[in-house]
Amino acid sequence: MSGRFARLLVRGLPLVWLVLFFLVPFAVTLKISFSSPATAQPPYLPVIDWQGGLEGWREFLEALDFQNYRMIVEDALYRDAALSSLGYAGLATAILALIGTPTAYAMARASARWQPILVALVIVPFWTSFLIRVYAWIAILKPEGLLNGALTKLGLIASPLPILDSPTGVLVGLTYAYLPFMVLPLYAVMSRLDPTLLEAAADLGAGRMRAFFTLTLPLALPGLAAGALLCFIPMVGEFIIPDLLGGSDTLMLGRVLWSEFFSNRDWPLASAVAVLLLILIVGPVVLFREAEMRREEAAEGRGR
Amino acid sequence: MHAPLPPSAPLLSLERITKRFGPHTAVDGVSLDLAAGEVFCLLGPSGCGKSTLLRLVAGFEAPDAGAIRLDGADLTALPPHRRPVNMMFQSYALFPHMSVAANVGYGLKGLSLSRRQAAERVENLMKLVRLEGFEARNPDKLSGGQRQRVALARALAREPKLLLLDEPLGALDRTLREETQGELRAIQRRLGTGFVVVTHDPAEAMALADRIGVIERGRLVQVGPARDLYERPANRFVAGLLGDVNLIEGRLGPDEPGGLRTVETALGPIRASGEGAAGAAVVVAVRPERLGLGGAGGLPGTLLEQTFLGDRIRSRIAMADGSVLRASAALPMTEPMPNVGAAVTVAIPADAARVLPA
Numbered sequence: 080m081s082g083r084f085a086r087l088l089v090r091g092l093p094l095v096w097l098v099l100f101f102l103v104p105f106a107v108t109l110k111i112s113f114s115s116p117a118t119a120q121p122p123y124l125p126v127i128d129w130q131g132g133l134e135g136w137r138e139f140l141e142a143l144d145f146q147n148y149r150m151i152v153e154d155a156l157y158r159d160a161a162l163s164s165l166g167y168a169g170l171a172t173a174i175l176a177l178i179g180t181p182t183a184y185a186m187a188r189a190s191a192r193w194q195p196i197l198v199a200l201v202i203v204p205f206w207t208s209f210l211i212r213v214y215a216w217i218a219i220l221k222p223e224g225l226l227n228g229a230l231t232k233l234g235l236i237a238s239p240l241p242i243l244d245s246p247t248g249v250l251v252g253l254t255y256a257y258l259p260f261m262v263l264p265l266y267a268v269m270s271r272l273d274p275t276l277l278e279a280a281a282d283l284g285a286g287r288m289r290a291f292f293t294l295t296l297p298l299a300l301p302g303l304a305a306g307a308l309l310c311f312i313p314m315v316g317e318f319i320i321p322d323l324l325g326g327s328d329t330l331m332l333g334r335v336l337w338s339e340f341f342s343n344r345d346w347p348l349a350s351a352v353a354v355l356l357l358i359l360i361v362g363p364v365v366l367f368r369e370a371e372m373r374r375e376e377a378a379e380g381r382g383r
Numbered sequence: 384m385h386a387p388l389p390p391s392a393p394l395l396s397l398e399r400i401t402k403r404f405g406p407h408t409a410v411d412g413v414s415l416d417l418a419a420g421e422v423f424c425l426l427g428p429s430g431c432g433k434s435t436l437l438r439l440v441a442g443f444e445a446p447d448a449g450a451i452r453l454d455g456a457d458l459t460a461l462p463p464h465r466r467p468v469n470m471m472f473q474s475y476a477l478f479p480h481m482s483v484a485a486n487v488g489y490g491l492k493g494l495s496l497s498r499r500q501a502a503e504r505v506e507n508l509m510k511l512v513r514l515e516g517f518e519a520r521n522p523d524k525l526s527g528g529q530r531q532r533v534a535l536a537r538a539l540a541r542e543p544k545l546l547l548l549d550e551p552l553g554a555l556d557r558t559l560r561e562e563t564q565g566e567l568r569a570i571q572r573r574l575g576t577g578f579v580v581v582t583h584d585p586a587e588a589m590a591l592a593d594r595i596g597v598i599e600r601g602r603l604v605q606v607g608p609a610r611d612l613y614e615r616p617a618n619r620f621v622a623g624l625l626g627d628v629n630l631i632e633g634r635l636g637p638d639e640p641g642g643l644r645t646v647e648t649a650l651g652p653i654r655a656s657g658e659g660a661a662g663a664a665v666v667v668a669v670r671p672e673r674l675g676l677g678g679a680g681g682l683p684g685t686l687l688e689q690t691f692l693g694d695r696i697r698s699r700i701a702m703a704d705g706s707v708l709r710a711s712a713a714l715p716m717t718e719p720m721p722n723v724g725a726a727v728t729v730a731i732p733a734d735a736a737r738v739l740p741a
Contacts, residue, residue, distance in 0.1 A: 273474070273476065275472050275474055275476040276476050276478060278441075278443055278463070278470075278472070278476065279470075279472055279476035279477075279478070279537075280464075280478075280489070281442075281443075281462070281463040281464045282441060282463050282464070282469055282470045282490075282538075283464075283469065283489050283490030283537065283540070283541065284464050284490050284492070284493050284494070284541065285464055285489070285492070285493075286464055289492070293478075293489075294478060297480050298479070298480060
């Protein structure tokens with residue numbers, strides 16, 4: 080009896096969690112996204128009339144419409160923001176993969192004594208507030224900042240580079256902030272790679288480069304995919320980094336959402352943008368899962 | 384000690400190789416010469432340093448002292464991917480994301496073979512290890528025996544002068560192991576490649592090797608053909624490693640003409656062959672199958688136990704001084720076995736008794 084209860088608890092708790100903290104809020108957001116803005120508390124209409132009975136529900140449902148979504152589709156601002164968000168996130172993910180892969184490889188090949196220290200060093204920045212760390216980049220990137228100062232002193236540039244308040248600033252910020260999320264899953268996979276495989280490759284005449292590209296990298300692909308998702312998904316909706324480092328021209332969905340919500344007090348439109356964001360993010364996850372499943376099936380079926 | 388030099392110039396030559404891991408000396412001054420085309424087994428218990436010695440030859444470890452030569456060329460400083468030796472790993476270390484053919488052909492890159500030559504070589508190797516038709520499979524879709532053969536084919540692909548095999552049959556079950564031993568020898572004879580096989584299994588070493596080198600705590604204690612090691616072990620470690628042995632403690636008598644000595648033991652004087660200073664504490668080693676039961680003039684004892692093993696009967700005999708000797712008699716026997724509890728005599732033929740340092 081108690082065993083069954085324990086099983087129920089183990090299976091039920093995550094479900095309850097998902098329903099309470101994901102499904103319900105999403106339903107609320109979805110509902111608001113079909114509403115219209117209003118000068119009221121809360122600032123949208125219709126509001127469910129719990130006393131109205133069936134008639135009240137009918138009126139409520141009739142008042143919902145797709146006008147916010149029509150707006151998102153028709154107004155180029157939202158389309159551009161979505162495309163630009165995907166672009167920033169995609170480009171930053173690619174840069175992160177290029178930096179993260181060799182970093183994780185170096186960590187995984189370091190001596191057993193150094194590895195925990197290196198992992199700790201990757202994690203240590205999390206002990207400082209994310210906001211402060213991004214703020215610090217302003218001091219580095221601004222025209223009279225550390226980077227431009229150093230480059231000018233070295234005589235490499237004549238006038239300061241406009242990195243802050245530019246797309247480059249956003250990419251620098253994204254790359255910096257999300258690097259641990261790329262490095263750690265890659266490291267987890269690479270450090271568990273059987274070292275005798277690399278010995279076998281060396282034994283068969285492969286230098287380090289060939290061993291890396293024929294063994295380490297293909298076998299670390301699941302880690303790379305996990306890292307890419309961990310970075311790409313939150314970066315699409317990132318708000319703080321484009322807001323602080325991107326200047327006013329940087330268009331990203333997170334900022335649009337923020338300004339609709341707080342500046343325009345248009346909760347319904349902000350909710351519709353949030354739903355759009357979710358769809359943009361769910362897309363790559365579904366694609367990834369499908370590719371994963373197809374690969375597993377291919378592995379199952381090979382040679383049969 | 385230095386192994387006797389094979390007649391032709393050695394293929395592989397180890398010169399006083401020493402390897403330490405921290406305070407632990409894994410390989411301690413090992414010198415060894417291997418002839419071309421020879422199958423040499425490094426035999427010893429786990430942790431004795433035999434695998435480290437193999438990894439030193441492959442280049443995965445660097446020796447703290449000594450030199451490794453192959454065909455006269457010094458390999459000691461070369462990285463593994465530049466050494467003309469190949470290794471078959473105990474775990475096989477097959478690349479899980481590549482097909483069997485890609486695994487076997489992996490080492491052919493950089494050998495300046497044309498695409499067709501490489502494909503041909505893979506095809507021939509697949510034939511050699513009888514895996515035709517499995518080229519496109521993934522290693523994890525193969526049986527243990529098939530994986531072992533893929534590992535062998537992959538290690539042979541670069542046509543190494545010397546193949547290093549780390550417990551090549553360790554992961555196979557017993558029947559498959561015996562079958563594979565024969566195959567491995569057949570392939571070796573066909574190719575003429577020198578084999579260095581690391582194993583902890585004396586039966587495997589005896590079945591495979593032209594010569595066996597016994598390693599005890601990092602030192603090479605004896606080198607020779609299996610029969611030499613079995614019949615004339617250098618010490619009690621080698622004697623016990625190669626098979627069951629009765630060890631009877633005693634004191635060595637004076638030198639005598641003819642090579643035989645008398646050892647005074649608690650069971651009485653025993654005639655045995657071997658060297659040593661008169662009066663030295665020694666043990667007499669006798670294999671169980673050389674003990675004669677029931678003959679006249681033997682040492683008196685009582686039969687404690689008999690075990691029927693199909694092709695032989697093993698007996699335990701309590702001797703007068705309380706020690707227990709083990710005898711093993713091949714079946715079928717001409718004479719009936721005495722019953723348990725009966726008084727028996729144990730004869731130790733002088734040519735079966737070896738004097739070993741205590």
